[in-house]
Amino acid sequence: MTLASAIETQDLGRVYKIRDAKKKERQELVALREANLRVERGELFGLLGPNGAGKTTLIKILTTLLAPTAGWARVAGFDVMREQARVRPLINMVSGGESSGYGLLTVRENLWMFAQFYGIPSAQANQRIKELLEIVKMSDRLNTKSSDLSTGLRQKMNIVRGFMTDPHVVFLDEPTLGLDVGASRDVRAFIRRWVTEDRARTVLLTTHYMVEADELCDRVAIINQGRVLACDTPANLKRRLQRDAIFRIETDRLNGAGIETLRALPGVRSVVHRSGDARDTLEFVLARDEVLGAVINAMEARQIRLLHLDKREPTLEDVFVDLVGRSMAEVEGDAK
Amino acid sequence: MTPIKKQTGWRLYAQTIIGRAYPRVIGTQREKSWLFFDVFLPVLAVAAYVYVYRAMRAPEEYVGFVVVGGAMTAFWLNVLWSMSSQLYWEKEQGNLALYIMAPNSMMAILLGMALGGMFATTLRAFAVIVVGSLAFQVQYAIAGWLELLAVFVLALTALYGMGMMLASLFLLLGREAWHLSNLAQEPIFLLSGFYFPIKSFNFWIALGASIIPLTLGLDAMRQLVFPSGATLGFLSVPIEIAILIVLCVVFLIAARVLLAYMERLAIREGRLTESRR
Numbered sequence: 001m002t003l004a005s006a007i008e009t010q011d012l013g014r015v016y017k018i019r020d021a022k023k024k025e026r027q028e029l030v031a032l033r034e035a036n037l038r039v040e041r042g043e044l045f046g047l048l049g050p051n052g053a054g055k056t057t058l059i060k061i062l063t064t065l066l067a068p069t070a071g072w073a074r075v076a077g078f079d080v081m082r083e084q085a086r087v088r089p090l091i092n093m094v095s096g097g098e099s100s101g102y103g104l105l106t107v108r109e110n111l112w113m114f115a116q117f118y119g120i121p122s123a124q125a126n127q128r129i130k131e132l133l134e135i136v137k138m139s140d141r142l143n144t145k146s147s148d149l150s151t152g153l154r155q156k157m158n159i160v161r162g163f164m165t166d167p168h169v170v171f172l173d174e175p176t177l178g179l180d181v182g183a184s185r186d187v188r189a190f191i192r193r194w195v196t197e198d199r200a201r202t203v204l205l206t207t208h209y210m211v212e213a214d215e216l217c218d219r220v221a222i223i224n225q226g227r228v229l230a231c232d233t234p235a236n237l238k239r240r241l242q243r244d245a246i247f248r249i250e251t252d253r254l255n256g257a258g259i260e261t262l263r264a265l266p267g268v269r270s271v272v273h274r275s276g277d278a279r280d281t282l283e284f285v286l287a288r289d290e291v292l293g294a295v296i297n298a299m300e301a302r303q304i305r306l307l308h309l310d311k312r313e314p315t316l317e318d319v320f321v322d323l324v325g326r327s328m329a330e331v332e333g334d335a336k
Numbered sequence: 337m338t339p340i341k342k343q344t345g346w347r348l349y350a351q352t353i354i355g356r357a358y359p360r361v362i363g364t365q366r367e368k369s370w371l372f373f374d375v376f377l378p379v380l381a382v383a384a385y386v387y388v389y390r391a392m393r394a395p396e397e398y399v400g401f402v403v404v405g406g407a408m409t410a411f412w413l414n415v416l417w418s419m420s421s422q423l424y425w426e427k428e429q430g431n432l433a434l435y436i437m438a439p440n441s442m443m444a445i446l447l448g449m450a451l452g453g454m455f456a457t458t459l460r461a462f463a464v465i466v467v468g469s470l471a472f473q474v475q476y477a478i479a480g481w482l483e484l485l486a487v488f489v490l491a492l493t494a495l496y497g498m499g500m501m502l503a504s505l506f507l508l509l510g511r512e513a514w515h516l517s518n519l520a521q522e523p524i525f526l527l528s529g530f531y532f533p534i535k536s537f538n539f540w541i542a543l544g545a546s547i548i549p550l551t552l553g554l555d556a557m558r559q560l561v562f563p564s565g566a567t568l569g570f571l572s573v574p575i576e577i578a579i580l581i582v583l584c585v586v587f588l589i590a591a592r593v594l595l596a597y598m599e600r601l602a603i604r605e606g607r608l609t610e611s612r613r
């Protein structure tokens with residue numbers, strides 16, 4: 001095996017031809033544009049972006065399921081379009097909320113079946129299934145029909161399926177989607193352990209959970225509208241904002257009033273507004289602490305009642321807002 | 337963790353076939369409702385025709401024809417709903433992407449589906465034959481066991497080859513496949529002569545219907561298991577065997593070509609996992 005990067009893309013793009021509602025005119029939808037990424041072996045790499053940002057499209061291309069319309073991509077040193085037969089034995093993929101396998105089969109039988117598609121002899125497959133189920137604390141479900149599993153257990157089974165074949169590169173598409181806190185924590189712990197055990201293993205994970213990307217990933221690429229906007233370690237990404245001052249202000253209900261005015265104040269880099277049941281929250285990224293006075297004056301002038309104020313460290317959410325101008329929730333809201 | 341050594345080449349191919357056949361060989365027997373839906377209900381359908389023939393005082397062989405035909409409908413339903421439409425369902429379920437992404441051959445996946453389907457359906461067809469034969473006192477006189485086995489195997493090979501071919505085609509058609517399956521079900525019952533000898537048709541209609549492998553398979557089997565079968569047969573058994581061999585080759589090659597085309601097209605257009613198009 002050469003020392004090629006685990007994943008490498010150059011000007012990668014994908015345009016879908018979609019039909020309108022009446023299936024008459026075909027339009028173009030740019031899902032991914034000029035994506036340049038390099039993920040080294042041993043990395044746990046995150047793709048962070050809202051729904052529809054192009055994360056899944058990128059994963060589909062890297063897993064040989066979708067052809068790019070521009071650029072190229074290599075996985076483990078092999079071209080995903082021209083050398084599919086060399087890429088496929090080295091990869092696996094797990095998607096959040098997937099319902100793969102057959103409900104009539106037990107957990108062991110489903111996992112055994114997928115092991116057959118990778119040429120793993122039965123005895124070794126069964127041994128590995130037992131070991132992995134023990135790690136994800138599912139040993140007692142070995143002979144449970146998969147249709148009888150809860151969402152969390154089902155996703156753990158999917159995770160075992162993805163890692164059971166000893167892939168060099170694993171693609172995880174929103175692996176903790178819809179899971180409760182406990183199951184998400186178990187899944188994250190498993191992923192981290194798997195990468196740490198062998199530094200030749202690589203994980204590319206997509207998520208729109210900021211905390212997940214922050215906690216889990218060695219490096220993160222922030223992606224929006226098909227474009228990779230930034231790529232660095234979570235610490236370095238957050239360091240971009242460390243000269244800024246980030247304040248969280250809770251007010252009574254705003255109904256959107258005056259937000260644009262606050263955004264337009266000198267020194268205000270961004271404002272994210274979140275509505276709550278009884279109170280609203282405004283997240284300000286300011287050029288310096290002194291701008292806060294002007295912000296509070298402007299709020300008073302508009303008779304906005306300030307209920308709580310605190311200053312905090314930047315998060316990846318702030319980095320996203322800084323790059324895109326809006327929060328991920330707002331971008332997803334616009335897309336709907 | 338235990339180190340693993342992955343097989344490649346023909347061993348991987350064989351493992352894939354066995355792996356994909358498994359859910360049909362083992363899984364589908366778990367729901368005991370198959371005894372009702374796949375045995376009791378078909379026997380009811382057979383009974384209706386039996387009583388019609390007996391009311392008409394048709395030759396007693398006709399009762400046997402209906403029982404054998406009733407058993408063989410299980411194969412047609414299996415090919416239609418669990419072969420032709422299967423890749424579409426696999427796509428909806430999220431399995432198709434995993435099958436394609438794995439280092440196996442998709443042809444091996446289809447073969448596994450076919451072999452598993454054949455096994456599970458043979459159990460059901462056998463149960464219908466046994467129950468129908470006992471209930472209506474059908475008498476068999478096997479003219480040639482070897483020929484009968486050859487016809488059965490060839491008919492199923494050609495039929496499931498057709499199912500493998502249709503699987504790719506139906507996947508490309510997407511949701512419309514559901515309607516196609518519905519559309520094809522009853523006309524094939526008629527054209528294949530499940531409940532009557534196809535000799536009753538005009539020669540050209542019977543010849544046209546022979547493109548469905550069950551038509552000739554059923555006709556040849558009836559000729560081989562009933563004393564007066566030969567007089568009611570459409571073509572002679574050797575000719576029907578020869579045509580079935582041709583159908584096997586044509587459908588299996590077509591399945592392979594269409595599968596490769598479907599995979600290329602689906603990857604190019606994003607149809608494997610994306611609903612946008």
